[in-house]
Amino acid sequence: MSGSDARPFDVAESSSLRVLWVLLPLLAVLGVGIWSQLHDSRTDAPWMEVTLSPPFFLMSGSAAWSLAVIVLMGVGLGWAFFRRRVELADNVLDVRSTLYRRRTPVADLLLDQAEVVDLGRDRRYGIRFKTNGYSMPGFYSGHFRLQGGGKGFALVTDRARTLVIPVRGGSTLLLSLERPQALLEALRKVAATAPRQ
Template sequence: MSNVRKFDVTPPDLRIPALIFIAVLLTLTGVLAMGWHQLVGSSALWVVIAAALIAPALILITVFRRKVMLDGETLKIVAGLNRTSIPTSSLLTNQARIVDLDTSTEYRLGIKSFGTSMPGYHAGHFRQIGGNKVFALVTDKRRVLVLPERDGRLLMLSLEKPQALLDALQRSAHTQ
């Protein structure tokens, strides 16, 4: 049985995601209400009802599904609909930094490849302006653990105690 250590992700400011959730819910409800008479009896009604249920549920899943775990020699990250597992041996812990993304321009997230990006919450796969790949779970830009991988990709994690994960990873590297 492996020893799994969980590291608390900094909770995001939920004001903007809540507004987005409400806007999506109201929009879908409005579409359903305005088109009800035309949709009754057609298969399109079920498509609209499914969208009205699935879209808000996906927003909730994306914002509330976030985990960082160290399972033996594997770092596992769950960020909304995305997840990744990285062997600790592929992390360059000696080059890791805890940065403020507002002031550290070299670590800013660029273009979203596949993931979720809204003010105060970035989760999934990104590319920086220079082309570097990034897997991010950023809920607070002021304190982000940046972990380089041997293949050049960066992990960016907003953790309650980023130094605790870094220490655990460095201990794991010394025992390998």
């Protein structure tokens, strides 16, 4: 396989409404910021003021910059929620998930131990807590600690059908795919044809 013929694998569908777990709190802060700006008119405002309550910082008595930052955060995090891709190219499995990316050579994958599991029932691979990730109910992206004790890199949109691939000397990959067996077969085919090191 060359870089020009990267083979994508479809990520399992996830409800688009899950993005509201990110957007609704930001919209609430935005609303409070606008309300406080409209109800607090000060003429003797300093050039810049930082507060612990919304809108958090003011410039020349205006919350416009603070509100603009909140809007940009909402757009960025909303965009990141929909950034999901799994590709196999140049003997490397490339997983892109929200703000994270993991490129793993096929030679480092322990394919004989790979399996499709239900994370809700399998205690070895259940997600325990996030170390550097992006998560909400039913959606996990990034780096996590697993209930079985190891580390994992997750792109999980369907806990009931997750392809688990242990990695030699690294974090276990947890991937929710429409056809997890198709990726596993493709990886095994690449591993069988790759030159031995």
